[in-house]
Amino acid sequence: MQPLLSQACWDTLYMVGWSTLIAVVGGLPLGILLVLTDRGGLLQNVLANKVIGQIVNIARSMPFIILMVALMTFTRWITGTTIGREAAIVPLAIGAIPFFARLVETAVREVDGGLVEAVQAMGGNTWTVVRKVLVPESLPSLIASTTTTIVALIGYSAMAGTVGAGGLGDIAIRYGYQRFETELMWITVAILAVVISLIQFAGDYAARSLHRRGGRSGPAPKLRLLKASTATSKTV
Amino acid sequence: MITTTGLTKVYRTRGREVTALDGVDLHVREGEVYGVIGQSGAGKSSLIRCVNLLERPTAGTVTVAGQDLTALAGRGPRAGRELRQARSRIGMVFQHFNLLSSRTVQDNVELPLEILGNSGRERSRKALELLDLVGLADKAKAYPAQLSGGQKQRVGIARALAGDPKVLLSDEATSALDPETTRSILQLLRDLNRQLGLTVLLITHEMDVVKTICDSAALMEKGRIVESGTVSELLGTPGSELAAALFPVGGEASGDDRTVLDVTFHGEAATQPVISQLSRTYNIDISILGAAIDTVGGLQIGRMRIELPGRYEDNVVPIGFLREQGLQIDVLGREALLVKDGAQ
Numbered sequence: 001m002q003p004l005l006s007q008a009c010w011d012t013l014y015m016v017g018w019s020t021l022i023a024v025v026g027g028l029p030l031g032i033l034l035v036l037t038d039r040g041g042l043l044q045n046v047l048a049n050k051v052i053g054q055i056v057n058i059a060r061s062m063p064f065i066i067l068m069v070a071l072m073t074f075t076r077w078i079t080g081t082t083i084g085r086e087a088a089i090v091p092l093a094i095g096a097i098p099f100f101a102r103l104v105e106t107a108v109r110e111v112d113g114g115l116v117e118a119v120q121a122m123g124g125n126t127w128t129v130v131r132k133v134l135v136p137e138s139l140p141s142l143i144a145s146t147t148t149t150i151v152a153l154i155g156y157s158a159m160a161g162t163v164g165a166g167g168l169g170d171i172a173i174r175y176g177y178q179r180f181e182t183e184l185m186w187i188t189v190a191i192l193a194v195v196i197s198l199i200q201f202a203g204d205y206a207a208r209s210l211h212r213r214g215g216r217s218g219p220a221p222k223l224r225l226l227k228a229s230t231a232t233s234k235t236v
Numbered sequence: 237m238i239t240t241t242g243l244t245k246v247y248r249t250r251g252r253e254v255t256a257l258d259g260v261d262l263h264v265r266e267g268e269v270y271g272v273i274g275q276s277g278a279g280k281s282s283l284i285r286c287v288n289l290l291e292r293p294t295a296g297t298v299t300v301a302g303q304d305l306t307a308l309a310g311r312g313p314r315a316g317r318e319l320r321q322a323r324s325r326i327g328m329v330f331q332h333f334n335l336l337s338s339r340t341v342q343d344n345v346e347l348p349l350e351i352l353g354n355s356g357r358e359r360s361r362k363a364l365e366l367l368d369l370v371g372l373a374d375k376a377k378a379y380p381a382q383l384s385g386g387q388k389q390r391v392g393i394a395r396a397l398a399g400d401p402k403v404l405l406s407d408e409a410t411s412a413l414d415p416e417t418t419r420s421i422l423q424l425l426r427d428l429n430r431q432l433g434l435t436v437l438l439i440t441h442e443m444d445v446v447k448t449i450c451d452s453a454a455l456m457e458k459g460r461i462v463e464s465g466t467v468s469e470l471l472g473t474p475g476s477e478l479a480a481a482l483f484p485v486g487g488e489a490s491g492d493d494r495t496v497l498d499v500t501f502h503g504e505a506a507t508q509p510v511i512s513q514l515s516r517t518y519n520i521d522i523s524i525l526g527a528a529i530d531t532v533g534g535l536q537i538g539r540m541r542i543e544l545p546g547r548y549e550d551n552v553v554p555i556g557f558l559r560e561q562g563l564q565i566d567v568l569g570r571e572a573l574l575v576k577d578g579a580q
Contacts (some may be wrong), residue, residue, distance in 0.1 A: 118334035
């Protein structure tokens with residue numbers, strides 16, 4: 001039982017690790033592009049923005065299990081097979097890219113436009129703005145987005161068992177559900193819970209320590225709290 | 237140093253057109269502090285953003301230090317290399333400081349130098365020198381979140397000076413600060429203007445800012461410059477709204493048989509003790525109702541509202557005396573009377 005579980009753990013981490021890496025590499029530029037090409041953006045291009053936005057929306061709304069099947073030809077073209085861990089990484093990554101891109105978009109939009117203006121006034125070009133302002137200033141949010149993506153990918157990877165990729169989800173379904181080995185199922189559930197908690201904790205810690213270092217100035221959230229409390233007191 | 241001719245900016249949003257700038261001609265001389273004042277929505281922000289082409293003007297030209305920036309702009313919405321180089325020689329400070337929260341104070345000041353491509357050692361030498369200049373040498377390793385508003389603006393100013401600019405644009409630099417801090421920041425800008433020969437164009441909605449540091453000023457309303465000139469020229473302009481706002485005098489006549497005069501001091505006449513001369517020469521009692529007088533460059537400039545006994549007709553001779561001294565005299569209530577006569 002133990003080698004079975006440790007192999008499954010390793011498979012899950014392998015799939016999630018690679019697909020996260022690809023999702024970040026692909027989703028980060030896509031998300032930034034979504035902000036830059038938007039109306040009033042530095043590279044305003046309404047058509048490109050609409051096209052990218054549509055692609056992202058379609059990919060996001062596709063149930064993962066269908067995406068996996070639909071991408072089979074593509075997967076075979078990339079990895080030479082449609083079965084196994086490597087084959088599962090392709091649909092996982094492609095499913096996660098638009099997911100991460102939307103999170104990046106939201107994070108980057110939060111960056112104060114005044115900072116962009118300041119860098120432009122210094123003579124910086126668009127690439128400088130991206131490198132020196134948009135990415136570093138939204139880094140805490142970007143890390144939080146990555147954590148969310150990893151957790152979502154662990155969820156998706158459970159379905160990867162359908163293409164013989166193994167992993168914890170696959171164990172839970174095959175042994176726990178189909179063979180009524182409830183004990184094994186509970187163990188995988190517990191492992192998943194621990195893994196997800198650890199990742200969430202690590203992500204939150206990293207984001208928070210960055211926040212504390214640079215930090216947005218203290219008063220802003222306080223003000224929001226104040227407003228909320230006055231609003232509630234009014235309704236009362 | 238900065239000249240704009242026929243500067244026009246029209247914003248088009250979903251079929252609606254808003255004219256923010258309507259043919260603005262501005263001329264800022266080298267080495268002066270020039271203030272543009274106006275209410276929000278008057279077009280001040282658009283104006284200052286058009287000077288370094290953060291906003292593309294719809295029509296008109298902008299020349300900074302002899303270089304026609306509008307010609308460098310190119311066609312697309314993105315700034316070409318030449319325009320970006322020109323911008324790096326124009327410093328800009330902002331109302332909300334616009335410091336990067338992820339960088340230390342020193343790294344914030346180094347940012348323009350990174351863009352200019354200076355080496356690491358050169359950057360940190362220059363940044364520390366500038367921080368010393370603005371009085372923040374000890375805060376180099378702090379993050380902006382740990383600074384007060386005034387300190388943040390000092391960092392903003394140090395950063396704006398990193399590219400050795402000849403021109404500094406100040407976009408409401410003190411509007412987010414309390415009065416005490418405002419004074420110290422204005423003092424700093426004044427010192428920099430004197431020490432470095434920096435030409436400063438600032439926009440503000442606070443008359444005090446203009447009064448404290450500006451050599452020249454312009455009043456903006458609805459996208460147009462309504463009045464402009466040096467502070468002393470403005471004072472010399474009869475009916476100048478800016479002069480009235482810069483040197484406000486209040487006070488009403490204490491009775492019907494009184495004459496109220498606004499006396500404007502500017503230039504040489506202001507050095508003479510004219511009021512006491514007037515009193516002694518004609519043996520009349522003068523009440524001072526209000527006065528706003530400042531000493532600029534060793535000369536007193538300002539306005540005073542005084543009341544003479546008797547109606548206007550009785551005071552023609554003393555008023556003539558004051559005018560002979562080179563003072564500008566406005567008789568209150570007189571215009572209204574004249575208009576009435578004209579109507580009849």
